[in-house]
Amino acid sequence: MDVRVSGVRKEFDRFPALHDVSLDINSGELIALLGPSGSGKTTLLRLIAGLETPTEGKVFFGDEDASLKSVQERNVGFVFQHYALFRHMTVIDNVGFGLKVRPGSSRPSKDEIRRRSSELLDFVQLSGLEKRYPAQLSGGQRQRVALARAMAIEPRVLLLDEPFGALDAKVRKELRRWLREIHDKTKHTTVFVTHDQDEALELADRVVVMSQGRIEQIGTPDEVYDRPNSPFVYSFIGESSSIGVQIKNGELRLDGQALSISSDRPDGEALLYFRPHDVDLIEDSNGGIAGTVVASRRVGATRRIELRIAGVTDHVEIEIPADHPATETSRIAFRPKHWRVFPKS
Amino acid sequence: MALEPVQVIDPTATARHATTERRTARFLLTGIALVFLALFLVLPLVSVFVEAFRKGPAEYFAAFSEPDAQAAIRLTLLVASIAVPLNVVFGVVAAWAIAKFEFKGKAFLTTLIDLPFSVSPVISGLVYVLLFSSQSALGPWLKSHGIEILFAVPGIVLATMFVTFPFVARELIPLMQEQGTTDEEAALSLGANGWQTFWHVTLPNIKWGLLYGVLLCNARAMGEFGAVSVVSGHIRGLTNTMPLHVEILYNEYNFVAAFAVASLLALLALVTLVLKTLLELRYGAELRAVGGH
Numbered sequence: 001m002d003v004r005v006s007g008v009r010k011e012f013d014r015f016p017a018l019h020d021v022s023l024d025i026n027s028g029e030l031i032a033l034l035g036p037s038g039s040g041k042t043t044l045l046r047l048i049a050g051l052e053t054p055t056e057g058k059v060f061f062g063d064e065d066a067s068l069k070s071v072q073e074r075n076v077g078f079v080f081q082h083y084a085l086f087r088h089m090t091v092i093d094n095v096g097f098g099l100k101v102r103p104g105s106s107r108p109s110k111d112e113i114r115r116r117s118s119e120l121l122d123f124v125q126l127s128g129l130e131k132r133y134p135a136q137l138s139g140g141q142r143q144r145v146a147l148a149r150a151m152a153i154e155p156r157v158l159l160l161d162e163p164f165g166a167l168d169a170k171v172r173k174e175l176r177r178w179l180r181e182i183h184d185k186t187k188h189t190t191v192f193v194t195h196d197q198d199e200a201l202e203l204a205d206r207v208v209v210m211s212q213g214r215i216e217q218i219g220t221p222d223e224v225y226d227r228p229n230s231p232f233v234y235s236f237i238g239e240s241s242s243i244g245v246q247i248k249n250g251e252l253r254l255d256g257q258a259l260s261i262s263s264d265r266p267d268g269e270a271l272l273y274f275r276p277h278d279v280d281l282i283e284d285s286n287g288g289i290a291g292t293v294v295a296s297r298r299v300g301a302t303r304r305i306e307l308r309i310a311g312v313t314d315h316v317e318i319e320i321p322a323d324h325p326a327t328e329t330s331r332i333a334f335r336p337k338h339w340r341v342f343p344k345s
Numbered sequence: 346m347a348l349e350p351v352q353v354i355d356p357t358a359t360a361r362h363a364t365t366e367r368r369t370a371r372f373l374l375t376g377i378a379l380v381f382l383a384l385f386l387v388l389p390l391v392s393v394f395v396e397a398f399r400k401g402p403a404e405y406f407a408a409f410s411e412p413d414a415q416a417a418i419r420l421t422l423l424v425a426s427i428a429v430p431l432n433v434v435f436g437v438v439a440a441w442a443i444a445k446f447e448f449k450g451k452a453f454l455t456t457l458i459d460l461p462f463s464v465s466p467v468i469s470g471l472v473y474v475l476l477f478s479s480q481s482a483l484g485p486w487l488k489s490h491g492i493e494i495l496f497a498v499p500g501i502v503l504a505t506m507f508v509t510f511p512f513v514a515r516e517l518i519p520l521m522q523e524q525g526t527t528d529e530e531a532a533l534s535l536g537a538n539g540w541q542t543f544w545h546v547t548l549p550n551i552k553w554g555l556l557y558g559v560l561l562c563n564a565r566a567m568g569e570f571g572a573v574s575v576v577s578g579h580i581r582g583l584t585n586t587m588p589l590h591v592e593i594l595y596n597e598y599n600f601v602a603a604f605a606v607a608s609l610l611a612l613l614a615l616v617t618l619v620l621k622t623l624l625e626l627r628y629g630a631e632l633r634a635v636g637g638h
Contacts, residue, residue, distance in 0.1 A: 051530055071533045084531035088549040098535035101545070153535055 077150030255311025436513025470575025
């Protein structure tokens with residue numbers, strides 16, 4: 001089921017949570033809404049579900065205007081951040097709830113509900129726990145029950161709010177892989193909200209980066225990582241370093257020195273963004289960025305150093321091979337392999 | 346969701362008790378609490394039964410065979426059986442509205458629900474007298490239509506309802522606020538309509554709080570004196586509830602009968618307590634699983 005969000009604005013008590021957001025989700029896609037807290041990602045998810053109504057704009061499921069429909073009519077599977085399992089119902093009753101409350105004509109028989117719920121529990125690898133209550137399950141198990149419950153209603157779209165937010169790191173990683181497998185099997189159009197970039201980049205077909213109620217960038221994990229279109233995306237996804245530079249005649253200059261990096265931006269102050277690990281070390285400082293090492297620490301397979309560079313107020317971080325001989329006070333020169341120049345705001 | 350026990354770092358600390366008071370201090374504090382309980386809770390209760398049985402069981406049971414006493418018991422049961430269910434409905438609806446929705450005037454409504462708690466019951470009764478007496482604006486109209494409210498059962502029911510109104514709502518509002526709305530949202534997203542959501546999700550989540558509220562509300566409805574005293578008119582065999590009947594008997598120096606009827610009211614309190622304990626025992630496992638009230 002395609003989902004189209006068109007020009008949606010949402011205000012809570014006059015306070016805008018989303019400004020004019022538009023988003024096309026293709027059928028069968030796994031989409032991540034990624035952003036820091038307060039970026040409006042959960043609001044967008046709830047708007048798609050129908051748990052909130054937009055102040056302006058529309059949500060389409062296929063060609064049909066879903067904005068006019070209630071949450072029940074939209075038939076979406078929503079997995080809540082803290083699962084919202086029904087405490088007083090057993091696991092299997094939780095999963096069967098969506099079928100049990102259907103109106104008479106479309107409601108399956110009791111046996112059929114039981115059979116389908118068992119099947120789903122089997123699918124999420126929880127057979128044997130049918131008779132348990134949610135309080136008797138671990139966080140990861142609850143998450144799976146919540147997912148099985150959402151899938152039981154054969155939803156047109158699956159929406160997950162911070163699906164791994166409340167789990168510890170190890171279970172998170174396991175469930176992440178598992179969710180991808182489930183998605184590949186069921187081919188549900190799925191949207192999930194996360195503030196964890198690793199999660200978004202690893203899981204999603206496309207990532208929607210959000211900030212302050214706006215969509216900053218939509219793209220595949222490769223696109224948003226390799227070609228961030230704003231300083232926000234550059235610094236929010238992956239590691240980034242930035243240096244204030246001047247542009248003169250289409251050429252970047254640092255402290256008067258030309259960097260042999262060209263830009264089509266107009267002359268003036270600008271910011272050069274690059275990934276700390278994505279640099280070439282060069283022998284002579286000509287055409288590169290040179291600085292003095294002020295701090296050096298080992299991070300896994302590489303060494304991360306902080307450089308003091310003439311004409312730059314903040315220290316600049318880059319990564320060098322762990323066996324590089326540089327120590328504090330040595331001079332190092334480098335040139336970013338990939339970079340982007342943004343106007344100074 | 347129980348908290349993980351805190352790890353004890355000092356191995357010698359495990360032997361120590363959580364409380365560090367000395368033995369004498371512990372006994373003293375426990376003793377004071379027990380004496381207090383005995384003096385203010387157990388002793389009065391026991392004395393009611395002692396007084397009631399002072400002249401033997403025959404006299405005790407004779408007090409109930411009297412037609413006026415039976416009428417008082419019947420009236421009390423009737424009033425409670427009308428007032429409590431209505432207050433349960435109002436209480437649940439009010440708590441639902443206050444806890445699950447945002448609207449203008451919510452704070453005002455919350456205060457309004459508390460009003461019967463803050464007003465003296467006698468005043469509550471007087472309000473109805475002022476509203477429905479023959480001198481009031483409504484009085485002549487009611488009289489011309491043959492509707493009797495004051496000094497009749499409707500007045501007693503109204504006064505009882507007013508006084509017991511906050512019990513259910515007060516019990517439920519904090520509980521429902523704490524539980525939030527995500528369970529309801531989950532039910533809605535799964536296709537349940539409003540009624541199904543209430544019946545299958547909200548109500549089971551609050552059932553223990555609701556039960557407690559109902560028990561309290563019932564105990565107060567049967568025991569209410571002040572407000573009912575003002576509106577009832579004390580007509581023997583017609584508008585006397587059990588508490589009013591107790592007062593009349595007591596004022597007539599008929600102590601045995603007075604305490605016998607009083608013992609019935611006290612028994613009601615005990616039954617309420619036993620009922621609550623039994624329910625908790627019976628559903629204890631489920632209660633713990635639910636992490637309930």
